[in-house]
Amino acid sequence: MGMRRRxxxxxxxxxxxxxxxxxxxxxxxxxxxxxxxxxxxxxxLNVNRPTSFEQNKNDDKKGIQIQVLNNGxxxxxxxxxxxxxxxxxxxxxxxxxxxxxxxxxxxEQAPTGTVVEVVxxxxxxxxxxxxxxxxx
Amino acid sequence: xxxxxHxxxxxxxxxxxxxxxxxxxxxxxxxxxxxxxxxxxxxxxxxxxxxxxxxxxSGNLLIAVRENGEIWMDRxxxxxxELRALIERLHIERPDDTVVIIAxxxxxxxxxxxxxxxxxxxxxxxxAIAADPGAGG
Numbered sequence: 154m155g156m157r158r159r160x161x162x163x164x165x166x167x168x169x170x171x172x173x174x175x176x177x178x179x180x181x182x183x184x185x186x187x188x189x190x191x192x193x194x195x196x197x198l199n200v201n202r203p204t205s206f207e208q209n210k211n212d213d214k215k216g217i218q219i220q221v222l223n224n225g226x227x228x229x230x231x232x233x234x235x236x237x238x239x240x241x242x243x244x245x246x247x248x249x250x251x252x253x254x255x256x257x258x259x260x261e262q263a264p265t266g267t268v269v270e271v272v273x274x275x276x277x278x279x280x281x282x283x284x285x286x287x288x289x
Numbered sequence: 290x291x292x293x294x295h296x297x298x299x300x301x302x303x304x305x306x307x308x309x310x311x312x313x314x315x316x317x318x319x320x321x322x323x324x325x326x327x328x329x330x331x332x333x334x335x336x337x338x339x340x341x342x343x344x345x346x347s348g349n350l351l352i353a354v355r356e357n358g359e360i361w362m363d364r365x366x367x368x369x370x371e372l373r374a375l376i377e378r379l380h381i382e383r384p385d386d387t388v389v390i391i392a393x394x395x396x397x398x399x400x401x402x403x404x405x406x407x408x409x410x411x412x413x414x415x416x417a418i419a420a421d422p423g424a425g426g
Contacts, residue, residue, distance in 0.1 A: 261399025
């Protein structure tokens, strides 16, 4: 009799409540959240989008204008260039005026892949201020 | 005496569960915090490559633009018109959200520009175009 009371005391002091059901519940929750977890690593490029006000401002300031036609051709300064030549052109122009920005004028039918390639090349050329507009 | 002191403990609990419970609850909190705010687009598209693409770990609203001009958001196709209302609602719920547009290589720039405009009109100013880093050009 005396031994039993001592055991109960020992039990009470070591654990106030039984943690096992709580642990079951918490582990179930954990498994649910692990399964539904999505680990996204999205890589992206930032471009500006002009509002109508900014567009007027950009027209005043002469920047580099790059056009992407609907067939994917790239035009700088009135001549067609290859996507690999964009970087050199941008580097040259940013050397003349380091604060200049790029106005990327894409046709609405132009493939996005080409547009992103041009943005990438302009970034490599050292200009991160890119304004992206479309025309039809 | 030694025998009687040993048995009740071992048949009651083999190991002490409290540290394991602490650890598990920490893990649980971590997963709750990291997962629940991402809205997936719901489809896979072929992203363009770009060497200078930056990691956008804050971009948690993903909008996909397919090759045929379909726009997907939150695992369903949406019209360009309803995009603004959807973004407005999400922007009110969580103002820190930013948008990443996942556009297919062959999608049209006009659709992407339209999506960007709708998102900006919906109140989210930070919009990026997704690209795969690495072999670009």
